[in-house]
Amino acid sequence: MPETLPIESVGLVTPQTLHFDEPLALQSGKVLPQYDLTYETYGELNQDASNAILICHALSGNHHAAGYHSMEEKKPGWWDSCIGPGKPIDSARFFIVSLNNLGGCHGSTGPTSINTLTGETYGPDFPVVTVKDWVVSQVRLADKLGIQKWAAIIGGSLGGMQALQWSIDYPERLGHAAVIASTPKLSAQNIAFNEVARKAITSDPAFHEGRYFDHNTIPQKGLMLARMVGHITYLSDEAMGEKFGRDMRNKAFKFGYDVEFEVESYLNYQGERFSENFDANTYLLMTRALDYFDPAKEYNGLLESALKKALCKFLVISFSTDWRFSPERSEILVNELVKAGKDVCYTEIDTPHGHDAFLIPTPRYISVFNAYMDRVAKEVC
Amino acid sequence: MPETLPIESVGLVTPQTLHFDEPLALQSGKVLPQYDLTYETYGELNQDASNAILICHALSGNHHAAGYHSMEEKKPGWWDSCIGPGKPIDSARFFIVSLNNLGGCHGSTGPTSINTLTGETYGPDFPVVTVKDWVVSQVRLADKLGIQKWAAIIGGSLGGMQALQWSIDYPERLGHAAVIASTPKLSAQNIAFNEVARKAITSDPAFHEGRYFDHNTIPQKGLMLARMVGHITYLSDEAMGEKFGRDMRNKAFKFGYDVEFEVESYLNYQGERFSENFDANTYLLMTRALDYFDPAKEYNGLLESALKKALCKFLVISFSTDWRFSPERSEILVNELVKAGKDVCYTEIDTPHGHDAFLIPTPRYISVFNAYMDRVAKEVC
Numbered sequence: 206m207p208e209t210l211p212i213e214s215v216g217l218v219t220p221q222t223l224h225f226d227e228p229l230a231l232q233s234g235k236v237l238p239q240y241d242l243t244y245e246t247y248g249e250l251n252q253d254a255s256n257a258i259l260i261c262h263a264l265s266g267n268h269h270a271a272g273y274h275s276m277e278e279k280k281p282g283w284w285d286s287c288i289g290p291g292k293p294i295d296s297a298r299f300f301i302v303s304l305n306n307l308g309g310c311h312g313s314t315g316p317t318s319i320n321t322l323t324g325e326t327y328g329p330d331f332p333v334v335t336v337k338d339w340v341v342s343q344v345r346l347a348d349k350l351g352i353q354k355w356a357a358i359i360g361g362s363l364g365g366m367q368a369l370q371w372s373i374d375y376p377e378r379l380g381h382a383a384v385i386a387s388t389p390k391l392s393a394q395n396i397a398f399n400e401v402a403r404k405a406i407t408s409d410p411a412f413h414e415g416r417y418f419d420h421n422t423i424p425q426k427g428l429m430l431a432r433m434v435g436h437i438t439y440l441s442d443e444a445m446g447e448k449f450g451r452d453m454r455n456k457a458f459k460f461g462y463d464v465e466f467e468v469e470s471y472l473n474y475q476g477e478r479f480s481e482n483f484d485a486n487t488y489l490l491m492t493r494a495l496d497y498f499d500p501a502k503e504y505n506g507l508l509e510s511a512l513k514k515a516l517c518k519f520l521v522i523s524f525s526t527d528w529r530f531s532p533e534r535s536e537i538l539v540n541e542l543v544k545a546g547k548d549v550c551y552t553e554i555d556t557p558h559g560h561d562a563f564l565i566p567t568p569r570y571i572s573v574f575n576a577y578m579d580r581v582a583k584e585v586c
Numbered sequence: 587m588p589e590t591l592p593i594e595s596v597g598l599v600t601p602q603t604l605h606f607d608e609p610l611a612l613q614s615g616k617v618l619p620q621y622d623l624t625y626e627t628y629g630e631l632n633q634d635a636s637n638a639i640l641i642c643h644a645l646s647g648n649h650h651a652a653g654y655h656s657m658e659e660k661k662p663g664w665w666d667s668c669i670g671p672g673k674p675i676d677s678a679r680f681f682i683v684s685l686n687n688l689g690g691c692h693g694s695t696g697p698t699s700i701n702t703l704t705g706e707t708y709g710p711d712f713p714v715v716t717v718k719d720w721v722v723s724q725v726r727l728a729d730k731l732g733i734q735k736w737a738a739i740i741g742g743s744l745g746g747m748q749a750l751q752w753s754i755d756y757p758e759r760l761g762h763a764a765v766i767a768s769t770p771k772l773s774a775q776n777i778a779f780n781e782v783a784r785k786a787i788t789s790d791p792a793f794h795e796g797r798y799f800d801h802n803t804i805p806q807k808g809l810m811l812a813r814m815v816g817h818i819t820y821l822s823d824e825a826m827g828e829k830f831g832r833d834m835r836n837k838a839f840k841f842g843y844d845v846e847f848e849v850e851s852y853l854n855y856q857g858e859r860f861s862e863n864f865d866a867n868t869y870l871l872m873t874r875a876l877d878y879f880d881p882a883k884e885y886n887g888l889l890e891s892a893l894k895k896a897l898c899k900f901l902v903i904s905f906s907t908d909w910r911f912s913p914e915r916s917e918i919l920v921n922e923l924v925k926a927g928k929d930v931c932y933t934e935i936d937t938p939h940g941h942d943a944f945l946i947p948t949p950r951y952i953s954v955f956n957a958y959m960d961r962v963a964k965e966v967c
Contacts, residue, residue, distance in 0.1 A: 231841075410791055430811065437775060440775075462788065469777065496846065
């Protein structure tokens with residue numbers, strides 16, 4: 206808990222919620238009759254509304270990307286390393302909007318919300334939402350906020366996919382797309398890990414086919430396992446080796462199945478903490494959004510054709526030890542952007558931090574990100 | 587089911603079981619008062635008992651390494667690609683012994699066996715067994731079979747760890763150690779994956795703290811998840827991509843949480859099949875044997891010092907896309923062997939098959955293995 210907030214922080218922030226009455230036709234064919242979107246903003250919108258930045262979150266993220274909700278909050282928002290005065294996404298220059306995606310569990314309408322048609326919690330009846338659907342919902346949010354064109358749309362991992370989809374589906378409405386630690390589609394291995402996570406949740410007897418609230422329970426063990434598997438894929442072998450190696454929990458082995466190594470203890474702690482704070486149905490939904498994402502699919506599988514639609518400029522950043530979405534995957538995107546004749550800056554950052562590196566202020570990453578965003582600011586401010 | 591057995595097969599084989607009355611003091615401090623070891627043999631022991639080869643199995647392996655138990659058996663033993671007449675481990679030249687390790691669930695004494703002291707199934711009371719313990723039990727098996735010195739001890743993955751431990755603990759009793767797709771110790775990431783597998787099993791309500799037989803159930807969901815996670819680590823991203831890519835199960839997406847992609851279907855099938863055929867307590871035990879393995883530990887963490895004890899020659903093979911036990915890990919072993927002044931042949935095989943490559947007859951792998959084993963045969967036959 207900071208006694209005073211750091212000066213490079215956006216400070217105290219209060220989430221807001223907007224209600225949307227117009228039904229949203231989803232990619233699945235289902236329709237969401239109405240919904241709320243919860244979001245935060247940092248900085249001030251300028252007079253011609255040209256300095257707005259949209260932040261898109263990843264699998265377990267939410268609208269709280271920077272600053273503090275109260276003086277008692279121990280940790281700032283999830284991307285505080287990159288958002289704030291003097292940081293790459295500079296709140297002194299930009300008006301920054303960060304929302305909780307539809308289907309989320311932190312304020313926006315999702316499986317934990319009340320279905321106004323039935324008066325009951327949606328639970329498993331909440332429809333599957335895709336990256337394309339999110340983009341449509343974000344367009345409506347932009348409309349309500351009076352933002353005709355985003356200076357940039359920025360995201361890491363699943364967030365980068367949203368930036369990419371925006372550039373293809375609404376080319377006139379963004380100046381730049383920053384696609385960080387991301388990929389134009391999941392690999393079979395990525396889908397396989399997601400399937401293990403889903404199976405862990407759905408096979409937990411406390412899941413009750415998604416209606417766990419009706420049984421006054423949550424599938425905590427399943428969610429914990431899902432997070433443990435996910436967490437391993439966010440870290441590099443190298444980072445885990447440096448952090449834990451084979452460090453033992455006790456002086457001598459106990460020769461049993463309780464925790465023996467520090468890495469086990471860490472992983473159990475991460476899984477437990479997450480399982481207390483995240484909704485299982487939302488986790489299923491987010492992993493499926495990842496699986497389905499494939500913007501080339503509508504263009505006969507040709508990513509180049511999809512990207513030809515884009516009018517914005519691109520920043521693509523990958524991280525050397527990210528084995529979830531490896532630099533090779535970013536390079537595929539970059540190559541197709543080049544073939545499509547787009548303006549793209551690409552850098553691979555050398556770091557031991559694996560996929561999570563997009564959250565960590567490695568100096569070269571911040572320098573590159575700063576330089577690019579300075580260019581964006583000069584265009585619009 | 588073969589109507590006639592392939593000529594390059596060891597043919598029909600019948601497992602045998604030997605009983606051991608002498609108590610076995612385990613690394614954990616516990617004592618196993620008596621135990622059985624189930625094994626198979628292929629080929630004939632020569633007059634001076636110099637042509638014997640010991641095969642050590644990996645996590646989910648057993649004694650049935652080659653040939654068929656009956657004409658009805660659909661698939662041969664797990665390493666039939668490398669064991670048989672004309673194959674690298676040539677049954678026309680060698681007397682090959684393959685056992686089910688102590689703690690296993692395919693004949694040798696393990697958690698599914700009756701504890702003769704109580705008359706009840708061991709279950710979770712079966713003591714944790716380590717690679718060192720296995721080697722001691724294998725020494726006793728060698729003694730009973732009249733084998734003073736193995737021509738070679740050979741294993742892949744966890745099997746390679748046993749070959750390595752033999753070379754250090756009983757240097758006079760083997761001529762060669764073949765350490766394939768293995769590592770001198772697990773990394774933090776390896777341990778983390780094992781912990782997820784264990785947690786999947788132990789958090790399944792059907793686990794009943796290991797006493798599932800008493801409840802007429804098995805923790806099938808947990809075992810399935812454990813296998814699914816494991817299976818992903820046995821395959822390479824590349825191999826999964828080639829085999830499945832993003833192939834869909836149906837013509838169009840259903841936008842739900844049932845199987846959508848072929849890779850999900852495959853993984854679920856593998857998990858289910860395994861969960862019907864393997865014991866959960868044994869799975870815990872095998873993963874712990876992997877975690878604990880670290881022969882350098884007794885030598886102040888110096889692998890070179892441990893390896894100086896060895897008198898045998900070494901064959902080390904790694905596979906380019908094995909990310910479970912990567913070529914770098916084999917190279918660490920090779921470098922320490924060289925520093926210790928040992929005779930070592932090393933090759934990295936270029937293959938897309940990941941960790942499972944040690945089971946697949948890639949031509950260059952088989953050539954190298956053949957050439958090395960030909961040298962072994964010429965020394966002893």
